[in-house]
Amino acid sequence: MASQMTTDEDEIKHLTKESVLYFISQHAKNSTIKRSDFVKCILSDANRRTQNEVIKQTKDTLKKVYGLELIELNENVKYYMLVNDLEYNYNIPLNWPENEKNQQMLLLPILTVIFMNGGTISEMELWSFLKKLHIISDTSHVHEKFGNIDRILKKDFINQRYLVYEPIKNVNRQDNEEYIYEFRWGKRAEHEVSKEKILQHVSEIFECEITHFADQYAQINKENSSLHG
Amino acid sequence: MGESTIVCEESFATLIRYFMVNRQIEEDTLTQICAQIFSEGKTLANIIQAANTILDDSKMKIQSALCEVTSGKYYVLISTHFRPDSLWPNKYTNIELEYIKSIINELVISDTGMISLMKCLNLEMKMNKTDAQNLIKNLIVEKWLIEPYEGKLALSALSITELEPYFKQNYESLLNTCIFCQRNIFFGEICVNCNSIGHRACITKYQELMKNRFRCPSCGKNWNQLLHRNPDEAMQIIESN
Numbered sequence: 001m002a003s004q005m006t007t008d009e010d011e012i013k014h015l016t017k018e019s020v021l022y023f024i025s026q027h028a029k030n031s032t033i034k035r036s037d038f039v040k041c042i043l044s045d046a047n048r049r050t051q052n053e054v055i056k057q058t059k060d061t062l063k064k065v066y067g068l069e070l071i072e073l074n075e076n077v078k079y080y081m082l083v084n085d086l087e088y089n090y091n092i093p094l095n096w097p098e099n100e101k102n103q104q105m106l107l108l109p110i111l112t113v114i115f116m117n118g119g120t121i122s123e124m125e126l127w128s129f130l131k132k133l134h135i136i137s138d139t140s141h142v143h144e145k146f147g148n149i150d151r152i153l154k155k156d157f158i159n160q161r162y163l164v165y166e167p168i169k170n171v172n173r174q175d176n177e178e179y180i181y182e183f184r185w186g187k188r189a190e191h192e193v194s195k196e197k198i199l200q201h202v203s204e205i206f207e208c209e210i211t212h213f214a215d216q217y218a219q220i221n222k223e224n225s226s227l228h229g
Numbered sequence: 230m231g232e233s234t235i236v237c238e239e240s241f242a243t244l245i246r247y248f249m250v251n252r253q254i255e256e257d258t259l260t261q262i263c264a265q266i267f268s269e270g271k272t273l274a275n276i277i278q279a280a281n282t283i284l285d286d287s288k289m290k291i292q293s294a295l296c297e298v299t300s301g302k303y304y305v306l307i308s309t310h311f312r313p314d315s316l317w318p319n320k321y322t323n324i325e326l327e328y329i330k331s332i333i334n335e336l337v338i339s340d341t342g343m344i345s346l347m348k349c350l351n352l353e354m355k356m357n358k359t360d361a362q363n364l365i366k367n368l369i370v371e372k373w374l375i376e377p378y379e380g381k382l383a384l385s386a387l388s389i390t391e392l393e394p395y396f397k398q399n400y401e402s403l404l405n406t407c408i409f410c411q412r413n414i415f416f417g418e419i420c421v422n423c424n425s426i427g428h429r430a431c432i433t434k435y436q437e438l439m440k441n442r443f444r445c446p447s448c449g450k451n452w453n454q455l456l457h458r459n460p461d462e463a464m465q466i467i468e469s470n
Contacts, residue, residue, distance in 0.1 A: 017287075021288065027249075028320040061286075064242070065284075066246060066249075068246075086239060086242060086243055087239075
């Protein structure tokens with residue numbers, strides 16, 4: 001019979017271990033975790049104070065041992081998301097298993113064009129951009145190496161929170177459509193992808209200084225200063 | 230002092246994250262990666278030992294393993310917490326896991342430790358053949374299965390190491406043992422005289438030692454004539470006798 005004498009500390013330690021395992025096993029899917037699922041599965045027997053302490057220690061362990069940051073998202077329903085916290089100092093792929101490395105190659109140009117376009121791009125404009133890169137054609141949105149581009153952009157990247165795909169009111173009303181769809185950076189991209197590195201890369205392509213892109217440069221400075229206070 | 234412990238922590242986190250994505254790594258590749266991540270003066274053995282101390286709470290560990298097909302040495306990240314129902318973390322759906330279990334079952338009970346892709350696709354499954362084919366492709370890319378010959382599948386070093394408790398619990402009496410090292414063997418070279426089976430790596434070692442006197446330890450016949458590298462060929466000969 002389990003001893004009734006386990007202290008609060010022991011309980012917290014045990015639940016922290018369980019929580020870390022829970023999040024790590026979910027991380028394989030690179031998607032979000034519903035807070036309610038997590039609490040029901042791991043923390044249902046614990047009181048509020050213990051729950052908060054466990055989450056705090058879980059965050060610490062995930063950062064220290066795995067270099068992963070546990071982020072809370074509030075999208076009507078509360079979600080957790082694990083994002084990479086390590087500097088990509090080495091040329092070692094950490095987030096993407098072999099068979100998904102291609103998706104990263106597809107993601108970065110898309111994030112770049114959204115950022116350079118002012119943070120948002122309409123669906124039509126994005127297809128046009130991808131056609132120029134020969135990733136899609138007029139007749140097919142399926143790429144030899146990347147796969148079904150529609151599915152990746154509108155489902156996979158959305159689920160992984162790399163992109164956001166939302167309807168906005170069509171101010172032009174050209175096609176008599178009330179809404180058009182636009183793509184923006186998702187929360188995971190905000191956390192994991194460096195806008196500064198993107199701007200540097202773009203500047204190299206155009207052989208100019210990064211200050212040349214005044215709006216983007218200003219945005220980077222603003223975000224950096226709000227981070228460092 | 231503070232600065233170097235932070236760097237050290239991040240080094241181990243980088244190594245662990247790399248292992249989580251590539252669960253089977255060749256020894257040479259791992260040595261190169263560690264040279265990049267860690268400062269000079271740390272041997273691979275030290276690094277692995279330290280990493281395992283960190284991983285202990287997470288019920289995982291890094292272990293060295295030999296591949297039955299390539300005889301190469303690898304390091305694999307495996308779970309130390311054997312749960313009979315969950316073979317692998319939540320990456321696969323239940324339907325996929327059922328299918329994977331049946332492939333593994335065929336591999337364990339086969340005489341050769343190999344199964345043809347054709348046979349895999351004809352196994353009973355609740356998904357369509359294209360999805361099954363993609364799943365098998367993923368299993369090869371993620372190093373759970375290996376292709377010893379074109380169109381054939383065998384268990385990788387990672388699978389054999391991670392699933393050891395699963396095999397022990399479900400197949401104990403059915404498992405073959407290597408005639409040399411007495412450990413479990415699925416894929417190996419077969420003596421067509423007496424059906425003994427041995428790891429390729431074990432045979433190479435034994436052959437170097439014995440040279441002309443290379444005989445089957447079990448039936449005593451001269452093995453240079455009797456050994457077949459390809460288990461399928463060996464089985465064909467045995468069955469035709």
